[in-house]
Amino acid sequence: MILAVILINTICLCTALDDYTQVSYFIPPGPLSGRAAPLHSWFRPIRIHVHEVDLAHHLPDVSSQDLYRELIFDGLDLIRQLLQVFPVSDTLKLEYDYSKLCENPLQSSVRLCGQKWSNVVVNEDCGVREGFQIPAEHMAEFRIYTSETEYTVDIPGGAGINDTDIVLYVSAKSLDYCNVQNAGILGFAKICKRDQFGRPIASFLNMCPDGFSSASKAKLKDTIFHEILHSMGFLGSSLNLFIQSCEITNRQLDCKFLSDYYTDSYRFPWHVLRDNSPSESDYRYEIKSTNALTAWQHHLGCDTAPDDGPVWSVHASPNPARQNPIPGDHWTWTSMMGSLMSPFVKEPYMQVLDNMTVSWFKDTGWYFVSDNLTQPLLWGKNSGCDFAHPVNYCQKVVNGELQDRFLCQQSGESGCHYLHLHKGVCTPTESRVPMCRYYKPDPQGDCFTPRSVTDGLEEFCQECRCFVSSLHETESVTSEPTCLRRRCTQTGLQVFINGAWVSCPYHQTIVVEGLKGTIQCPASDVLCTSRDLSLSDVLSVAATTTTSTTTTTTKLFSSGISTQGTSQPPRVHSCDVTGGYNAASPLICYLSVYIYSFNIFVSIFITC
Secondary structure: OOOOEEEOOOOOOOOOOOOOEOOOEOOOOOOOOOOEEOOHHHOEEOOEEEEEOOHHHHOOOHHHHHHHHHHHHHHHHHHHHHEEEOOEOOEEOEOOOHHHHEEEEOOOOOOOEEEEOOOOOOOOOOOOOOOOOOOHHHEOOEEEEOOOOOEEEEEOOOOOEEOOOEEEEEEOOOOHHHHOOOOOEEEEEEEEEEEOOOOEEEEEEEEOHHHHHHOOHHHHHHHHHHHHHHHOOOOHHHHHHOEEEEEEEOOEEEEEEHHHHOEOOEOOOEEEEEEOOOOHHHEEEEEOOHHHHHHHHHHHOOOOOOOOOOEEEEEEOOEOOEOOOEEEEEEOHHHHOOEOOOOOOOOHHHOEOOHHHHHHHHHHOOOEEOOOOOOOOOOOOOOOHHHHOHHHHHHHHHOOOOOOOOOOOOOOOEEEOOOOOEEEEEEEOOOOOOOOEEEEEEEEEEOOOOEOOOOOOOOEOOOEEEEEEOOEOOOOOOOEEEEEEEEEEOOEEEEEEOOEEEEOOOOOEEOOOOOEOOEEOOOOOOOOOOOOOOHHHHHHHHHHHOOOOOOOOOOEEHHHEEEOOOOOOOOOOOOOOOOOOOOOOOOHHHOOOOOOOOOOOOOOOOOO
16 A cells, blocks of 8 residues: 655744854945845855864874874865855854843843843853863853943953854764764764854864774765764754845845745745654655755656655654654655765765755855765666655555666565665665665675686676576576676677676666576666776775675764764775875765764754
């Protein structure tokens, strides 16, 4: 039976941004009043100030400190290529949390404090709870007003930070999140302060020292880049803060939240759906913002915009005190497998900074975003509009009504992972949607590691890939995943069988002269794309990143808390172990993060 989807009618339409810093932005000289923004000529590459927090004390090894700084610098260099902002003018000073310090605002102005709470503890710790305080020199003074023009300084301010659009506090402390039992957490990121328009202007990134010391350089690169994207705003707490439009009024930047404009003519950037199921875990967010939905449409190959956008994760289901579930901080694995920002990434060699993620940043309204770093996502590519509705789509596959090159029908059956690098076993993509199943790679079932075989037609080699085959020399056998040598020519895919190259047209079943049985050619050109693994890529990366053939899933918890395993499979492109990255593919070395959902959340989503 196909499960119905019910739209939850109650949606919070208010913009809840209580703790923010009023930031002044640079307005170019000239007659600009009423002129619409964003204008590309006004935006500049984002300026990021890195402030180390006791790094030498908590990461005493000098080489580890240098490596941490190098990886932070490399990740931020990519961010500067990706994101531009309306530049902050003068000096960036962060404001104290007004809602925690002020008991009574001045009657004539809600943002002017008339009376502070008695015995209040000033605790600007970014919600980390231990081991971190935003430096006083970065804070603006806190004033107590007797009128709109008269005040006394209650807490002195610091000098602030020059030439900065966001400050990133980096540390390597063994904080609470690092010590979750059996979690193996590698690091996490949080947003500390936002400006009046919701853009992050101060964030905190912590790498757990034990994990940092034991993880490979490639894994640390990947994790840090993922966490930096969280620190730039890729969190569930940002969904209600998307900007609809900006303009210059009285030589001040003035932006309106999309939620303030919500009418039938303005699409809200997300909505909440619930699959018609007794399980509370079936709530989900779907991103409906313009650029992300358009990118999703192109990805799926839809003629028209799909009814459902890419699916966002959920931290917790509603309870009587909360009308909507708390959004998570990643795409769901079922919807966006292989994306850098999805919650389960077990095949890092094909993990990408995809167009939907980049489009999400465009839709925030905070940034002018470059498309130059995006890479194609293969999962769900050209599967049609129905793929946007995973529950119904997967149920059709399970019922045998639909054949799909990404999903499988029967749990436990053998087949080829959709990238055809591994043999796999049909397994649910995630517990939330058990009817959605894919061929999970067998850690011992890769085809590309050369090894000898004693009999049969199977071959393991650097150019070998997985095919479903019943070929046999003397008798008919049951179809099963088989590793065969392949090559790509101008006319298409070929496989090497019985000493000869045989054409294997896409999505066809072929027979081979002199053999019994058939071989199923893949349903797409995934084996002959520019992203296909080459021989040198597989072996060079495998040699520098792992000493074991066992694939261990590394986990990434909500709000960008990331964890590590003990080994990892080979990646697409080799990383320069001397400190740089492969010039032929400058992004991929940052984009391999394993992640896993867990019911810990750091960011708070405010509902109405």
